[in-house]
Structures are given as C-alpha cells and as structure tokens.
Amino acid sequence: xxxxxxxxxxxxxxxxxxxxxxxxxxxxxxxxxxxxxxxxxxxxxxxxxxxxxxxxxxxxxxxxxxxxxxxxxxxxxxxxxxxxxxxxxxxxxxxxxxxxxxxxxxxx
Amino acid sequence: xxxxxxxxxxxxxxxxxxxxxxxxxxxxxxxxxxxxxxxxxxxxxxxxxxxxxxxxxxxxxxxxxxxxxxxxxxxxxxxxxxxxxxxxxxxxxxxxxxxxxxxxxxxx
DNA sequence: GGTTATATATAAGAAAGTTATATATACAGG
DNA sequence: CCTGTATATATAACTTTCTTATATATAACC
Numbered sequence: 001x002x003x004x005x006x007x008x009x010x011x012x013x014x015x016x017x018x019x020x021x022x023x024x025x026x027x028x029x030x031x032x033x034x035x036x037x038x039x040x041x042x043x044x045x046x047x048x049x050x051x052x053x054x055x056x057x058x059x060x061x062x063x064x065x066x067x068x069x070x071x072x073x074x075x076x077x078x079x080x081x082x083x084x085x086x087x088x089x090x091x092x093x094x095x096x097x098x099x100x101x102x103x104x105x106x107x108x
Numbered sequence: 109x110x111x112x113x114x115x116x117x118x119x120x121x122x123x124x125x126x127x128x129x130x131x132x133x134x135x136x137x138x139x140x141x142x143x144x145x146x147x148x149x150x151x152x153x154x155x156x157x158x159x160x161x162x163x164x165x166x167x168x169x170x171x172x173x174x175x176x177x178x179x180x181x182x183x184x185x186x187x188x189x190x191x192x193x194x195x196x197x198x199x200x201x202x203x204x205x206x207x208x209x210x211x212x213x214x215x216x
Numbered sequence: 217g218g219t220t221a222t223a224t225a226t227a228a229g230a231a232a233g234t235t236a237t238a239t240a241t242a243c244a245g246g
Numbered sequence: 247c248c249t250g251t252a253t254a255t256a257t258a259a260c261t262t263t264c265t266t267a268t269a270t271a272t273a274a275c276c
Binding site (some may be wrong): 113114115117118120121154156160161164165179181182194 | 262263264265266268271272273
Binding site (some may be wrong): 005006007009010012013046047048049052053056071072074 | 231232235236240242
C-alpha cells in the first residue's frame with residue numbers, strides 16, 4: 001500500500017502535539033522521519049502542512065523555537081511549554097472521545 | 109459533556125456513506141437524527157455541512173436523490189448506487205487503516 | 217398565539233490541508 | 247568533478263471542508 005500523505009484534517013496538529021509532549025525538543029525534519037518510522041511508512045507528513053502547523057502553535061504561545069547550527073546547517077528546534085503539554089493531553093483525549101463516538105456509527 | 113458539533117474534517121463524508129450503505133434510502137434530517145441517536149448525542153451534524161456533502165456525492169454520480177411529499181412537506185430521499193456502496197466500503201476501510209497508523213503515534 | 221420539532225437549502229468566511237517552488241549543505245558513487 | 251540523494255527550512259497558490267448565519271415553510275403541542 002502506498003504511504004498515505006493526505007491526513008484526515010486536524011490530525012497533523014495532534015501528531016505534532018503528541019511527539020513534542022513526549023520529547024523535550026524536536027526539529028521539523030525529525031518529526032516527519034519519526035512519524036514515518038513509527039507508522040511503518042504509512043504516514044508521510046508534508047512540509048507545506050507541517051511548518052504552518054508549528055508556526056501556528058508558536059503564535060498560540062504554547063511552543064517555542066530555537067535555531068541551532070549543526071554541521072553548517074541551520075536546525076530549528078521546537079519545544080512545548082507547560083501550557084503546550086497540557087493542551088496536548090487535552091486535545092488527544094478529545095480525539096479519542098470523538099473517535100469512540102464516530103466508531104459507533106462506522107463500526108460494522 | 110457538550111455534544112460535539114465540530115467533526116474531524118473528512119469524517120462527515122464517511123458517516124453519510126456508511127449510513128446510506130446500510131439503509132436503502134434516508135433523508136437529510138433523518139441522517140442527523142440517526143447520528144445523534146447512535147452516538148448518544150455526542151455527534152450533531154450541521155445542515156450547512158451535510159447538504160453540501162450530499163450534493164457532492166450526487167455530483168460524483170454515486171448518490172441519487174428523489175423528492176417525495178409527505179404530510180405536505182417535501183422530503184428528499186438519498187440513495188447510494190452500486191458504485192456508491194463500493195466507495196463507502198473502500199473509504200471506510202481506508203479510514204480504519206489510517207487510524208490504526210495514527211494510533212501508533214498517538215497511543216500512550 | 218408562540219415555541220418546538222420537522223424539513224431543505226445557500227452564502228460568507230475560516231481552517232487546514234495539498235502541490236509546487238525556492239534555497240542550501242553534506243555525502244556517496246561513478 | 248559531477249550528479250543524485252539525504253538533510254534541512256520555508257512560503258505561495260490553491261482546494262476542500264468545515265462553521266455560522268440566514269432563509270423558508272409546515273405540523274404539533276401547550
């Protein structure tokens with residue numbers, strides 16, 4: 001099966017929140033690779049969606065970015081603050097509540 | 109908990125496909141009530157989203173509509189054709205495949 | 217007579233993706 | 247040395263799909 005690039009909208013934000021809630025810092029490229037690895041190549045994030053999502057979390061003031069130069073390449077690390085971790089937990093819990101309800105309709 | 113009106117985008121189409129795949133015909137209002145009932149008031153569809161979704165399936169030629177007058181009120185019945193039932197099965201299967209992958213990231 | 221339930225539908229706007237494009241370095245193979 | 251692949255960030259144009267607001271109309275109940 002071809003790796004799925006198109007997400008059900010709203011889930012990219014959850015993926016980012018989850019990974020950053022359990023890792024003190026990650027950079028964009030790393031997030032895409034981690035997701036690909038965790039899902040056995042099934043989910044491949046696009047940068048055109050990832051960066052706007054990260055920047056939005058930054059605008060919401062629940063994420064902070066820090067640029068570091070490694071091997072002459074700029075690398076931008078993202079971290080959630082305390083509020084961000086709380087947001088992550090809340091939104092992921094809401095997602096599971098929603099899919100539970102949705103499955104009452106979609107289940108065979 | 110307040111009933112959830114906002115869906116994760118893309119799931120409304122799945123809900124409609126699923127209900128119409130297992131019922132020979134349903135009308136719009138009936139779909140909203142059935143979903144509310146099946147999910148114990150957790151998911152409430154809005155008409156502003158439902159009707160465009162139904163009309164889109166019609167434009168895709170996998171759904172047919174038939175207006176009937178009952179108690180002096182116009183009622184519009186929607187049915188999937190054979191292709192529509194196949195589409196329903198395929199897209200719902202794809203959804204479950206996707207959420208399975210997604211859960212590899214989101215699970216605690 | 218007024219509110220609630222039944223019934224369909226469109227328009228304006230927002231949100232969140234896809235696809236295409238731009239830029240730049242490091243490293244391996246031929 | 248040159249080329250392709252991997253690493254790395256980012257924006258712009260566009261599309262899809264919702265939310266919210268609005269319009270219209272009848273039936274049933276109190």
